[in-house]
Every structure is written in structure tokens, then in C-alpha cells.
Amino acid sequence: xxxxxxxxxxxxxxxxxxxxxxxxxxxxxxxxxxxxxxxxxxxxxxxxxxxxxxxxxxxxxxxxxxxxxxxxxxxxxxxxxxxxxxxxxxxxxxxxxxxxxxxxxxxxxxxxxxxxxxxxxxxxxxxxxxxxxxxxxxxxxxxxxxxxxxxxxxxxxxxxxxxxxxxxxxxxxxxxxxxxxxxxxxxxxxxxxxxxxxxxxxxxxx
Numbered sequence: 001x002x003x004x005x006x007x008x009x010x011x012x013x014x015x016x017x018x019x020x021x022x023x024x025x026x027x028x029x030x031x032x033x034x035x036x037x038x039x040x041x042x043x044x045x046x047x048x049x050x051x052x053x054x055x056x057x058x059x060x061x062x063x064x065x066x067x068x069x070x071x072x073x074x075x076x077x078x079x080x081x082x083x084x085x086x087x088x089x090x091x092x093x094x095x096x097x098x099x100x101x102x103x104x105x106x107x108x109x110x111x112x113x114x115x116x117x118x119x120x121x122x123x124x125x126x127x128x129x130x131x132x133x134x135x136x137x138x139x140x141x142x143x144x145x146x147x148x149x150x151x152x153x154x155x156x157x158x159x160x161x162x163x164x165x166x167x168x169x170x171x172x173x174x175x176x177x178x179x180x181x182x183x184x185x186x187x188x189x190x191x192x193x194x195x196x197x198x199x200x201x202x203x204x205x206x
């Protein structure tokens with residue numbers, strides 16, 4: 001066979017209908033694999049926001065550095081006033097210590113119980129919420145709300161024993177209750193997705 005005919009044979013075999021079909025089949029299989037990979041990466045958890053709101057806010061405060069600093073300063077003032085009372089026998093020092101204790105207790109009740117319960121009583125939060133996460137975005141959806149944000153807009157992710165806190169700014173956050181995940185594998189996939197963009201912080205929330 002001549003060189004020309006051999007070249008023509010190679011051209012024919014590369015452009016023949018069976019070869020094109022194989023290429024199309026490979027492309028289609030690639031699309032299917034990509035689709036199922038994205039479906040596998042999609043994580044949905046559904047929970048009632050109002051039933052978690054008060055618990056999540058308390059959990060946030062109990063792990064907040066600001067919370068412990070402010071209460072630590074308040075308790076230090078109480079201790080100082082008690083010491084001054086015993087050294088000077090000035091009864092006013094005890095009254096100041098008592099006033100600070102009452103103020104700290106009132107602030108704790110307002111922040112951890114009154115305000116969260118007030119928001120939780122809103123009928124909009126009594127409906128099921130679905131938090132969806134994929135490799136690019138987070139979506140929080142209910143009958144009255146539908147917000148989608150890219151992972152790049154999440155400032156930080158903090159983890160406690162009960163919740164993941166997804167911070168949109170310094171104080172606003174979405175929650176992902178650990179009990180809402182179907183199993184440890186789904187929670188692990190959520191951690192893996194979040195870990196692609198952010199370090200998941202444990203311990204005190206700064």
C-alpha cells in the first residue's frame with residue numbers, strides 16, 4: 001500500500017461514523033458523571049428554625065469570646081467590690097457588687113432567652129427551612145424566604161457540639177444543626193465542602 005493510501009486510511013478511520021459515535025458517547029458519559037458528581041456533592045438538611053433559634057443563640061453566646069470577656073470583667077468588678085467591703089467595711093461596696101450581679105443576670109436573660117424567644121415566636125420561623133450546600137453555593141429556603149450566597153461570601157464557619165455557625169458578617173449567621181444531618185457521612189460531606197473554602201473553627205468564637 002502506498003504512503004498516500006495509508007494516510008487516507010488513517011483519515012478515514014478517524015472520521016468514520018463508529019469513531020464519531022464513540023466520541024459522542026464519551027462526551028455524554030462525561031456529562032452524566034459530572035451531573036452525578038454534583039448531585040452527590042449536594043447536601044440538603046431540613047429543620048424547624050424556631051425550635052433551634054433560642055438554643056442556637058445560647059450556644060453561640062456560650063462559645064463567644066466577647067460573652068466571656070464581658071462577663072469576666074463584670075465578675076471581676078463584683079469581686080473587687082467585695083474585697084473593698086471587707087477592707088473598708090463600707091456597705092456601699094456590697095450594694096455595688098449586688099447591682100453588678102443583677103445587671104449581669106438581667107443581660108444574660110435578655111440575650112439568651114427573651115430576644116431569641118421573641119424572634120422564635122415569629123410565624124415565619126415556625127415553618128421548615130432547608131439548608132442546601134453544594135460545591136459553589138449555600139441556599140436557605142422556606143415558604144417565605146429563599147436566599148442563596150456563594151461560599152466566598154461566608155466570613156467564617158464555627159463548630160460547637162450541636163451546631164455549625166455560618167457567618168455572613170460579624171454578627172449575622174445561618175445555622176446547621178448537627179441533629180438535622182441524616183448521618184455522619186452526610187455531615188462529613190458538609191464539613192468537606194466547607195473546608196474547601198474556610199477553616200472550620202472550634203472552641204471560642206472570636
